[in-house]
Amino acid sequence: MKYKYYFFDFDYTLANSEKGIVVCFQKTVEKLNIPQKGEEEIKKTIGMPMMDAITHLTGIKNPAEQQLFLKTYKKFADELMTPNTVFFPDTIAALEKIKADGCTTAIISTKTRHRISEKFQLDGYSHLIDLIIGSEDTTAYKPNPEGINMALNLTHADKQQVIYVGDSIYDAGAAQNAGIDFAGVLTGTTTAQELAAFPSVQIIHCLSELL
Known part of the structure; x- marks a missing residue:
């Protein structure tokens, strides 16, 4: 990969x-x-x-x-x-494949970290995520790259080996401002045309297309 x-x-x-x-x-x-x-x-x-x-x-x-x-x-x-929160049908399979290939996973969201963690714990999938950065962990929100930069520092990642996957122009802007690759997914309310205004390596309909 x-x-x-x-x-x-x-x-x-x-x-x-x-x-x-x-x-x-x-x-x-x-x-x-x-x-x-x-x-x-x-x-x-x-x-x-x-x-x-x-x-x-x-x-x-x-x-x-x-x-x-x-x-x-x-x-x-x-x-x-x-x-009232459900994983998309291919989310868990995609994360399992990423982890099976020895890759590191992180979530950077404007949702609170404890709420995200609660969902993964409840469904028994906490082992699929290495790091969660939520709204309580940052002082500036996407498209500001603070959250992504924090994840880069904590994982000691080479930017050339990182991709950020998101559904909104806020996500696309944050990836651009952080200087990392971006893949847009059309599972939200943002259109392909709106995402196309930002640099991306892929605009996909679901996570399985990412892999």
Whole structure:
């Protein structure tokens, strides 16, 4: 295999968590008496930094109000997120093949590390991921390359041997800014045309095409 390090986004790349995200947003705005947004509009914010998603969907810009929204959202997420998150059909097989070939795997996501870890632990696949960097581990979010650079440093990877796989323009931008190869996967809401605006080695329909 050309690459020895496979870095991934999580939401809409390895797993479909849209049901959990949608219901948590809906319950949060209901709790806080904020006008509801439609499911499709909520789905389009998946992969955004959380504060950006909150502002986009609610118009809230005040930091204290954003923190209240986030605190309320997390309470619903603790109960509803992981049970409503499912791996895509070829995710586990792809990760198993990558690990069987002796490669290193990492996840760099705007989702929290503990939430991602919880899903892998619950389903019994923690051994397939070597490193998880989530929103609590960085101060800047994609397309800023901080998370990817952190993974590069922790794994001591040669950039020429790394590929980042993601579904959004935020992922593509982060890979570009980090100076590593990118593969776009069309399992999210971002179109091939949108991803094509960024450098990529592949734009694929599912993870099995990556290998």
